[in-house]
Amino acid sequence: MVTNMRKNFVRFRSVDEIVVAWRNFNKHSSKVSSVEWNSINWEDRNHTIVQIRRRIYFKAVELNSMRRLTKVECLDVQTQLQSLQRKLIFCQSNLLVSTKQVLQPFSNDISFKQNFYSFNVTDSSEVSRLVTFIKYYVQVSEWKPSPLLFTDSPQKNIILRVPIIIDHIIQSIVKNALEPVYEIDNCVSILTSRSFNNSYDAIDGVIESCTLVPHPWIITAEIGSTFEIISFDHLKSLINTFPFFDLIIRWLNCRFISSKNIARFLSQGVIFPLLLKIILDSFEKVFSSSVSISAPQYSLSRPNQFGSSVMFIRYLSTIVLVCEMEFMAQNCKQLLINILGSQGLRLLKPNIHISCLSSGFNYLGVNIRAYSHSIDVSAFSYKGFLDRRSSTCLLLAKPSKLSVLKIKRKIKSSFIQYRSCHLSILIKKVNPLIKDWSLYYGRFCSQKTFLNLDFYLYVLQYHYGARNHPNKGRAWVTNKYFGLFNLDREDKWVFGFSYLGKLYYMEKFSWIPRIR
Incomplete structure (x- = not known):
């Protein structure tokens, strides 16, 4: 050799x-x-x-x-x-x-x-x-x-x-x-005097910003999935000192062609999220010079051209603007689109939403909305932040309908894919989905959502047993697939089986401990 x-x-x-x-x-x-x-x-x-x-x-x-x-x-x-x-x-x-x-x-x-x-x-x-x-x-x-x-x-x-x-x-x-x-700006954000290390900090920052504005109007924009690069001139000016600048330009000019002969930007590479972050960091600087920005944990700053200040929160490629009035939110939305356009990005307008806090808005998989005290607050494990201006308003963060629909589709597709397999394979595939989803949303007002998902699981579990035994009745299927398989809980409606003295069962959403 x-x-x-x-x-x-x-x-x-x-x-x-x-x-x-x-x-x-x-x-x-x-x-x-x-x-x-x-x-x-x-x-x-x-x-x-x-x-x-x-x-x-x-x-x-x-x-x-x-x-x-x-x-x-x-x-x-x-x-x-x-x-x-x-x-x-x-x-x-x-x-x-x-x-x-x-x-x-x-x-x-x-x-x-x-x-x-x-x-x-x-x-x-x-x-x-x-x-x-x-x-x-x-x-x-x-x-x-x-x-x-x-x-x-x-x-x-x-x-x-x-x-x-x-x-x-x-x-x-x-x-x-x-x-x-370009990691220098990660230590302290430009527009907010705090850095978000995870999605929980970002959600808390949004909720805290909403409590500082009297009648907030929210602008949400998911730039990571709704952008299209129309010009590379601004990005070239930001990275022109890099020794391998020409190589990045080749990647930017490279496009892939689908079977429908449609040329699209190759944004699935490894380096493109970093390039998007560089553009957004530059966008923050330009936006801060156009609009007076307030930090979430402090009071409102001096008025700007719109008559008041704006709260700006960015986590990864998701941007949230908290404004005082609706017309101000409309102006900020147009300003956001114009600044991104000057930097070579074009946003798809249907994915930029303006909503009032009373109607709620979705952010990082949760729905943040202001509720009155007439609701049953004791049913929630996480009560969010009380509004500092009024004692009749309660700000809650719950799993969004879209995130609940996504986890239902994932679980249902697993049941369909492994409907002819042994129960142990199905349990092995579904349990990680239940644990991961419930651990993320366990910090929010998710108790009722977990109970509804547990009932949805029961329907799928029963149909799984009824399909494998079409000639058996409901009582027989229930006795075979449901029982006290989890010895730590007195619950006879646990989906599982026993083999050689060992118990195997499917988790439930309501079992996962919720951290406030």
Whole structure:
């Protein structure tokens, strides 16, 4: 076996050339020393990347404080920053970790669906050959992504598997070098004086903002799923100092073509969420200069051109604006669309909603709405925030109807898919759905929703038993599939079975502990 191999970088001009080179490489892979994937020390590899990313971050912070630096010092710091980014891009640890991140779904022995095709489960030997192929034949700076033609048949798209995996790995490599520069704004948000580490903090920030405005009108916009890039000029001006700026421009100009011959923006890559975040961070700065912004935990600031202040909350790609009056919300909506349009983004207007707090609005899977005290508050496990202006208004956050409908569809599809399988397989597939959903919504007013979902589960469970035993009556099906299978609860309507002295049962939504 050859212990060393000379690097022979190839400028691939099309997808067909990559496929041919990959096939030729597999024929002679026995003569090439590949990376031992199972013997890699991932702790050391991750530590190497973290150290370089930390140095990049500190150089970016130093460059951001340009007032204290002269022009010569700024150029010196900029050169050092670009040198560290190049070092991270050509680092072998970055290649290995990026490959692991892209192929992470394969470690769970499941198929990963991306765009219009499905990856096959990849073993460690194929991953090792892929890493060796990228290391010796693919040069990051010379990589040229090509437009891809997808069809509705996964078998015809299987030829695109290797080129797209390589493209996503290179995107992950570049992302690791670009991301630390734009993590400075993550510590403290520009428009709000608090940072949201998770969705719970963001929801609490929205609720707290609603309590500070007398008669709030809410604007919600999910930019991550409702945007279309119409111009890359503004984004180019934000990342023009990146050493591999040309490579990002190639990705931006690359589009994929569906079977209906419709050219669309390839937003399913690894690096595109980061590019969207860069655009939104710049959008916050422009929006703050146009509208007077208040922090959620403080009182209202000085009036702006609309006559009062606006609360601005952004978590990931979701934006919420809290205004005092309806006409002010309409003006802010148009201003939001205009500013995003000037930065190369176009929003789909039907997905930007304006609503009053009394009618409620959906945010991150929950419905936030103001209720009167005439409702039965004791039925809720989480009472939200009392309105500071009136004692007759109660602000509650409950699971939205859309999120409840989605979990019902997921559970029903699992029952349909495994209706002919053994009960143990069905329980194994449904229990994670119940636990994950109930753990997320257990912090909100979800007790009644959990009880309704438990009844919906019972209907599906009974139909499962009745279908498997069509000649049996209701009492027989109930006695066979329902009983005291959970010894920790005195509930005889638990769906499960016993085998060799062990009890197997399906969870219930109301069993999950709710944290206020």
